[in-house]
Every structure is written in structure tokens, then in C-alpha cells.
Amino acid sequence: MPEASGPVGQDQAPVFEPKIVAFFCNWCTYLAADLAGTSRLRYAPNIRVVRVMCSGRVDPQFVLEAFAQGADGVLIGGCHPNDCHYQEGNYKALRRYHLLRRMLEQMGVEPERFRLEWISASEGERLRHVVNEMVEQVRALGPFRKCEQTEPVEEAAVR
Numbered sequence: 001m002p003e004a005s006g007p008v009g010q011d012q013a014p015v016f017e018p019k020i021v022a023f024f025c026n027w028c029t030y031l032a033a034d035l036a037g038t039s040r041l042r043y044a045p046n047i048r049v050v051r052v053m054c055s056g057r058v059d060p061q062f063v064l065e066a067f068a069q070g071a072d073g074v075l076i077g078g079c080h081p082n083d084c085h086y087q088e089g090n091y092k093a094l095r096r097y098h099l100l101r102r103m104l105e106q107m108g109v110e111p112e113r114f115r116l117e118w119i120s121a122s123e124g125e126r127l128r129h130v131v132n133e134m135v136e137q138v139r140a141l142g143p144f145r146k147c148e149q150t151e152p153v154e155e156a157a158v159r
């Protein structure tokens, strides 16, 4: 049965509140989140931000681990192309993103659950839009269900 964690009305079903793990680059998207906060732009409180020094620092293992630990979606935010403080970290992130996204799709993970966005430090409004949009998309999908292996790999290979 899907886990519902939102408020419960008298005659209403509980609203599903997705958990989104957000890996934000220290130099841009993290500052955009800060700007959104100081500008009092309200965005969905469903994201849990992990600050990284560059989007290129996000190892694919981090994304898989986030899903394994119960995230319903993963968002990576980095500097715009040519603005990366480490020259090409965001290009590495982009290449990894496309590979990982394809792999996740083959594992049955809906593409809306994994997203990469370029958001600069001055784009607080854009950050709000991206976060709210992703939360709504993942909410519509429902809770993430891990791929369940029905039989050990060795047994399946013997047949």
C-alpha cells in the first residue's frame, strides 16, 4: 500500500508528500535557493538539499543511494554551461545524467523522478518554478517503489 504522509482531511484521502533529494552546486543553485528564501519566494518544502561544490561532484552512486534510501525523486542543480567554476564539471554532470537517466528508465524508474537543471545564483524564481513543478510531477506519479528482485541472479541464470 502506498505510503501517504501528507495532511488528512475529514473525508479526504491523505495527500502524498514526495521526498526529493536535491544536489545543489555551492556556487549557483544553492545560492539561488538562498536567494529564493531571502526574497520570500515560497516553494514546496519537499526538497532536502545536499550542497556539493559542483554538479560534476554528483557521483551516479549518490543518485542510486538516494533512491535506495527512500527518495521519490532526485534533482541536480548546477551552473549554466560555460559558468562552471571548475571549467567542465557541469558537462561531466550532463553526460552522466543522460547515461544514468537511460539506465533508470530501463529499470522502470519514471523519467520525471530524475532531473538536471542549470540554475544560476540570481535565478531564485526559476528555482522556485523547477522545484514546484518537479514536486507536482512526482506527486502525480506516487511513491517510488524500488525494483523488487523475485529470485537470486544465480538461480535465474541456471535456467
Ligand code: FES
Pocket: 025, 026, 027, 028, 053, 054, 055, 056, 078, 079, 083, 084, 085, 086, 089, 090
Ligand atoms: S561549479 Fe557549479 S556546476 Fe560546476
